[in-house]
Amino acid sequence: MRGLERGLAVVGEEATRERRRCLAALESARLETDREVYRLHEVLCFLRAYPDDAEGLELVERMLESFHRRPDLRRFRRELADSGIAGTDIHFPFFHPQASWLARRHGPALHVDWKAFEEAERLRGWLETAMLESEVPALYDAGGSVETWVERMKRDDQTDGQFVVRQLEDLTRDARMRRGIHDTLEIPYCIDGREGGPSRTRGHYPDSPTVYRTEPLDRSRPALDAAVRRKPLAVRHVSPAEGRALIDLANEAMVTRSRDLDSFSYGNEEDVRMVELGDGLQLACIGLVPEQRIVLEGLYAFLILQNGVPSGYTMCSALFRSSDVAYNVFETFRGAEAARVYGKILGAVCALFGSDALCVTPYQLGHRNEEGLASGAWWFYQKLGFRARDPEVLALMEAELAAMRRDPSHRTGRRILKQLSAKYVFWYRGRPREDVIGVIPLERISLGVAEYVGKRFGSSRRRARRVMSEEAAARVGARGWRDWSPGERGAWERWSPLLLQLTGLERWSAKQRHELVRVVRAKGGRSESDYLERFERHQPLKTALLRYGAAMR
Numbered sequence: 001m002r003g004l005e006r007g008l009a010v011v012g013e014e015a016t017r018e019r020r021r022c023l024a025a026l027e028s029a030r031l032e033t034d035r036e037v038y039r040l041h042e043v044l045c046f047l048r049a050y051p052d053d054a055e056g057l058e059l060v061e062r063m064l065e066s067f068h069r070r071p072d073l074r075r076f077r078r079e080l081a082d083s084g085i086a087g088t089d090i091h092f093p094f095f096h097p098q099a100s101w102l103a104r105r106h107g108p109a110l111h112v113d114w115k116a117f118e119e120a121e122r123l124r125g126w127l128e129t130a131m132l133e134s135e136v137p138a139l140y141d142a143g144g145s146v147e148t149w150v151e152r153m154k155r156d157d158q159t160d161g162q163f164v165v166r167q168l169e170d171l172t173r174d175a176r177m178r179r180g181i182h183d184t185l186e187i188p189y190c191i192d193g194r195e196g197g198p199s200r201t202r203g204h205y206p207d208s209p210t211v212y213r214t215e216p217l218d219r220s221r222p223a224l225d226a227a228v229r230r231k232p233l234a235v236r237h238v239s240p241a242e243g244r245a246l247i248d249l250a251n252e253a254m255v256t257r258s259r260d261l262d263s264f265s266y267g268n269e270e271d272v273r274m275v276e277l278g279d280g281l282q283l284a285c286i287g288l289v290p291e292q293r294i295v296l297e298g299l300y301a302f303l304i305l306q307n308g309v310p311s312g313y314t315m316c317s318a319l320f321r322s323s324d325v326a327y328n329v330f331e332t333f334r335g336a337e338a339a340r341v342y343g344k345i346l347g348a349v350c351a352l353f354g355s356d357a358l359c360v361t362p363y364q365l366g367h368r369n370e371e372g373l374a375s376g377a378w379w380f381y382q383k384l385g386f387r388a389r390d391p392e393v394l395a396l397m398e399a400e401l402a403a404m405r406r407d408p409s410h411r412t413g414r415r416i417l418k419q420l421s422a423k424y425v426f427w428y429r430g431r432p433r434e435d436v437i438g439v440i441p442l443e444r445i446s447l448g449v450a451e452y453v454g455k456r457f458g459s460s461r462r463r464a465r466r467v468m469s470e471e472a473a474a475r476v477g478a479r480g481w482r483d484w485s486p487g488e489r490g491a492w493e494r495w496s497p498l499l500l501q502l503t504g505l506e507r508w509s510a511k512q513r514h515e516l517v518r519v520v521r522a523k524g525g526r527s528e529s530d531y532l533e534r535f536e537r538h539q540p541l542k543t544a545l546l547r548y549g550a551a552m553r
Helices: 002-009 013-027 034-049 054-065 071-075 096-105 120-130 136-141 146-153 160-169 175-184 240-255 338-353 370-375 377-384 391-406 414-420 442-457 461-476 486-499 510-523 528-537 539-552
Strands: 090-092 110-112 189-191 234-237 267-278 281-288 298-306 309-319 322-329 357-360 425-428
Touching: 002 013, 002 034, 013 034, 013 054, 034 054, 034 071, 034 309, 096 110, 096 160, 096 175, 096 189, 096 240, 110 160, 120 136, 120 146, 120 160, 146 160, 160 175, 240 267, 240 281, 240 298, 240 309, 267 338, 281 338, 281 528, 298 338, 298 528, 309 338, 309 528, 322 338, 338 357, 338 377, 338 528, 370 377, 370 414, 377 425, 391 414, 442 461, 442 486, 442 539, 461 486, 461 510, 486 510, 510 528, 510 539, 528 539
Parallel strands: 322 357
Antiparallel strands: 090 189, 110 189, 234 267, 267 281, 281 298, 298 309, 309 322, 357 425
């Protein structure tokens, strides 16, 4: 096994034959430890993403397809729980959007882990509010645990996990309230691997092209100036059916790694693009459903596919021709081609959203992020050319670089990494700008809205939404906004308190106010990319927002 792992980076006919010989022997072998079973699984996933040739790929796919039937996998099933391997269980307190997706997509495998459920009695109170009045006395007077009552209340063809998710959803139609109720309970779920739930083993997009590896893995760092100018080979809008399949694959990639990502859970099958980057590398670019979009930035999530195998994901928020890009490589593929892939992703981001400035959030760098600190993420971005604007961070960086020149074995300590990662880092294709994400005080804009609404309406937020929507429509001439689509109406309601505070709108031309209305409608339309294009063309709106943000600073 160790020799097979060490030789993964080697290419050539002899290396290919040796890999095939090792895999053929391991196909029928019975491994002695759970760690060996796990390592074999990871090798197979890697070779599916980076196959040598058709014969080797056929062997790898056959071994993955039957992996859940291996005697050693069944022997160590308990030890391999939460690994995401087919046939093993996954335990995680999924948030509502992910739990709801699981109930729909993998309902027969979804259960509540009652032994780990510390807030089960709080669930009893919420069950009462959903029950018929004639049922309520039995919930308390007849005794019994919450688990017992869920078993009595659910249909025979439901699992307890399906029932709990659906019962809590029935309490209200308000999506935010549904999530609030569900997530405060911190329900520990279990996905039973024997019921055919999601797995990393089967995670693959069948329509992706197959590219065989003929060159060693490229571990070099790209020159970002060149990388961001390199446009994707192709960008294709997919059908809603293909969009749904890609969103499901993205959710499976997260669930099987015990993660939640709202941008995949709330993925919009009407706003999915496949981005071709060459060498078997693709990005499934997934937008949000209109009701889940944030007010100002456009937000997209990318599932990274290597020969159809999910190898990581990227989050991108874009505004003012700038993009905040978060990048995560799944463990199986770390150390492969992370920097090269990242360079190609940045090129795609700049092409898709017209960005000429990029930034990375402190969390991604390691701020309050143990995984980021442990991996030295800050130095990954520094070596690519990202730089902080904060003078203290820059001085600290120079001191560390000087220490490395004096002693090449020097490594930055945890305390210093915490200080370095506390501020945004930036990269500019041209001259540095002030009007970019990470510098524009977007959180102050939000605070200004909260203070404005609070002073006018106090706790009557529902009335505030109704009144401000009408006032904003009258101010800019958005006639007939109530006849728009639900997504467009929702965008107008979210933008209204901001539109009432932006100064100078009365001096805009009728055309500029008309275009402003179209910007907001696009925010709730089919694709947020349309919104970003219209926003960038509306200079008076951009100027007014920057002025408002500066006033809030």
